[in-house]
Amino acid sequence: xxxxxxxxxxxxxxxxxxxxxxxxxxxxxEGDKLFVVHxxxxxxxxxYDSDFAKAMEAARDFMHRHRDSxxxxxx
Numbered sequence: 084x085x086x087x088x089x090x091x092x093x094x095x096x097x098x099x100x101x102x103x104x105x106x107x108x109x110x111x112x113e114g115d116k117l118f119v120v121h122x123x124x125x126x127x128x129x130x131y132d133s134d135f136a137k138a139m140e141a142a143r144d145f146m147h148r149h150r151d152s153x154x155x156x157x158x
Contacts, residue, residue, distance in 0.1 A: 101128075 088099040106112060108128050116131035146153060 105124050111130050118129045118131055120127040
């Protein structure tokens with residue numbers, strides 16, 4: 084995508100409007116959810132995948148419960 088997007092005020096928030104062609108490439112439409120992933124190069128948008136979201140939540144929970152052990156292993 085080489086177009087520039089403008090940040091706009093939407094209610095009490097701010098947002099950008101994605102062109103229809105980009106939404107089609109992601110396979111999403113109105114009301115669908117997107118993952119926002121922070122990368123070294125900026126943000127990456129991907130279509131929401133409920134199975135992946137559940138797996139990530141389980142991983143976060145595991146890492147939180149075992150954070151002391153993981154910290155020791157990282158030394």
